Amino acid sequence: MMKAPSAAPQLTTLVFLSALAVLPVNMFAPSLPHIAATFSADFALVNLSIAGFAIVAALTQLVAGPLSDRFGRRPVVLCAVAVFTVASIGCALAPSIGVFLVCRFMQAVIATGYSVSLAIIRETSTEREAASKIGLVASAWALAPMVGPAFGGMLDQLFGWRANFVAFAVMGAAVLALVAVDLKPRARTTARPLASYLRGYADLLRSTRFVGYVLCMAFSSGTLYVFLGGAASASAHLLDGSSARLGLLMGIVPAGFMIGSRLAGRYASRYPLSTTVLVGRLLACAGLLVGLLLSAFDVGGVLAFFGPCMFIGLGNGLTMPGANAGAMSVRPDLAGTAAGLAASLTVGGGALIASISGLFLTEASGSHALFVAMFASASTALLWALLVAWRDRSSA
Template sequence: MTSYSQLARLCAQRAPKLVTLTLLCALSVLPLNIFLPSLAHIARDFQTDYALVSLSLAGYAAVSVILELIMGPMSDRYGRRPIVVISLAFFTVGSIGCALASNIWAFLAFRSLQAAITSCYPVLMAIIRDTAGKEQTASRIGYAAMIWALAPMIGPALGGLVDEALGWRAIFWGLALAGTTMLTVCWFQLGETNRTRSGSIAQQFRAYAALFRAPRFWGACRKLSGLTVC
């Protein structure tokens, strides 16, 4: 009989499937604005200002930026699989907390916790580079980029339908279910792909100085911000 430790080692060695990476990519960006049509309903239920509820968007974005800067180097040092699993766990807890929140402050706190899912996107790019050859890398990154662009467009429409039928809390219950499902799938299907881990976490963060001085980096940021506004 296979022991739990043997099963865990086997799961950690499995190569990730493209469908798993694609679904995880969609989930990493879908929560950003899926509840956008529900902002007024949330403000009414919590009896608070609309502007305060809108902080759930700005705060989420701010936490996302910080986490993406941190979790990428962390995955280089400690591995891709732990970062993805931990991010999904925090996201699921945050989604449940948002669904159960009784006041705006609890909602905002759990909404910030939800932002952990955004760490998965840069880690997914690293996983693709780890596992795909030169011919496949561009193709797989193209699929991920397409999903990354489409999910925020579909999100508000989907969220509006759910809100109209079941209420805004159902959106977050749905996200919690998606997080639980992806956590289970990744636990059994997402193996560790980082075979050449960095020597220290400080070494990774020192590379940011050179990155921030690169004109190509800021050019890419401007293009990305333009796509996001559109």
Template sequence: MTTQSPSLDAPVWLDRFTPPVLLTLVLATGLAALNMNIILPSLPRIAEYYGEDYALVQLAVSGYLATTAVLQLVIGPLSDRYGRRPVLLASFVVFLLATVGCILAPSFEIFLLCRLIQTSVSSGIALSRAILRDMVPPDRAASMLGYVTMGMAVAPMVGPMIGGVLDQWFGWQAVFGLTLAFGCLVLAMVWADLGETNTSRSADFAAQFRALPELARSRRFWGYSASAAFASGAFFAFLGGGPFVATVMLDMSSSELGLYFGLIAVGYMGGNFVSARVTERVGMNRMMVAGAVTATIGVVLIFVFMSMPVLHPLSFFGPMVLIGFGNGLTLPSANAGTVSVRPHLAGSASGIGGAMMIGGGAALSALAGALLGPGTGPWPLLVIMLVSEVCCILAALDVIRTARRRGEDPYGFPVSKR
């Protein structure tokens, strides 16, 4: 089995009969990442507008994540059967219609339904990985994913800030107006620039699901997927418990919290940049281990600094730069490896891997929030993060061990069945 289809032409800007340029994939993933959390500052106003409890309105976030995780399992197989282009276009059309529904919803129940339907935009994240794997070999895909995930880091960082300004000046509907306009732009870009990259589609949808056991039997698929899930899980746990530690223990204001959260994204983008530049020379598996070790060191440093008698916001957020940097090294390679084990099932692999990342991350985020309390200190959160990063190291090492046991280059990019 070859690493990529020889029939794919080189990308041509705004040519819908050739593979897409990198900017199109960055915009597609950026829209999906932005839509996840841009409404966070608007939740109180939405609750007031519909006269609902804030806890119920939070389903617009937690329910969104859960639905996204489930949807990942369907989008991938659909794209393996019908192609990346039609599935991506249809997903964005559904997203735009759901966004209009959110703006015009007369009741919270209809609003929440439309919000959950908005999760169709998550196809931008899942299928960008599969498209890159269609286009290039695994090592090159890992490098290109480094640039794509830089866009995924920027969108969640600036999203709540933009959403807060729009909500304050124009009302919460303006937030959805922005995502509607951005969605129209991305849909136009995908339609004009994305040529079909899946040249080996499955015969029928049922056959696609019958082929999933072939993927499930691959130990390295689960190793790559677990590496990505545990790396992102540590970050999601921080999102669930970090604000509590910052406000209760460090007495930080919401504006300070937003500023220090930006440090994490800076570290993540730095790791993505390094990953994009050196993965082809170092190897995906080495990058995963290096990133997981770097992130683990960051968690250990937080343990040390938070044990000191005098605390500062940098005691907590400073080492998070290392964790963000480490994840920026790990995730592009882990995601590229996930979709490379069975190239003809790249869409399905991307969907399952995405479901593990988002579903597992949401669970760890909820767990961190539940375990933290006035008398616990930051330790439950830090233990969850440390265990998650150690598991990431073990999963990456298992990928290397499996390759070595099969007589393959443990740091290379083999494509034979395993």
């Protein structure tokens, strides 16, 4: 039985919830050396606080999606934010690296806020309206990782690394109160066994439309991950080893994502989902093709390298809202399950693509090899977008 519709919360509530889901990923990254020094721990062990967080977050979304479909969005989100808040306090008070890592992994349940926010938008909006609203919410996904490390570094410098986790606890408590007030309980429906929601994974994976949208997002994310992994070595000769300049110039990609997300928020409701997805992929491929040609003809310079890379963010900003809305539209009664599965496969697929590319990209490869890898990933995403567009047109 289809779930009864629930009252839509304020969009600002979902923006804060989504921002809280991504902010803990890297806000405390500048504090990693100080954490290692406090606990006299190997840096590789401390670095698990980021890599392990990502793994637990991906697994959490696989479980949280069906739970939110079965028991409702509100209780799942409240539990996730409450656990995150308590875990943040645990990180701030941790007496050892072991306790710190356990609490840090517990923090990863906040990733639930990402997929559940998407599900709430989809079930309270039409398909095109959902893409438009996701575009607006996606701005928070781009802004939070941009300003997070700067804010976290400032807290570390003024008050020490534990202040980051005190800030997480305060933000968690504020979002918990906001969600408790604004996110209304779902109307009572006929209960279905949880196993039926888990079987929904098989139904989704048998859908060409769902798989097409997810693979489009995975290769789009993979393009970004390849850039993040290779930009430092490929541009080292252009920046004279300045990490400050590198960090500033790498911010051009999330800036492009914000622009693309805002454009999606404004125009996605006017056109079919596959249209904004295709436009995003075409822009990303066009920008990277220019970069590839410039590198092939030995046209150097900071602008020649980073300028085309801005189209990675611009294209992804246009692609992700429509692709997410499309993936959740395959089974509207399983919007949470679809959102969680799509998020996990997107992150995992993107990381796998970056790992494979990393086997062929070395410090001696230069910018040309990096552009080849990024263009290959972006082109594959475009092919999946074309497949979905053809499928949608055939269905229509």
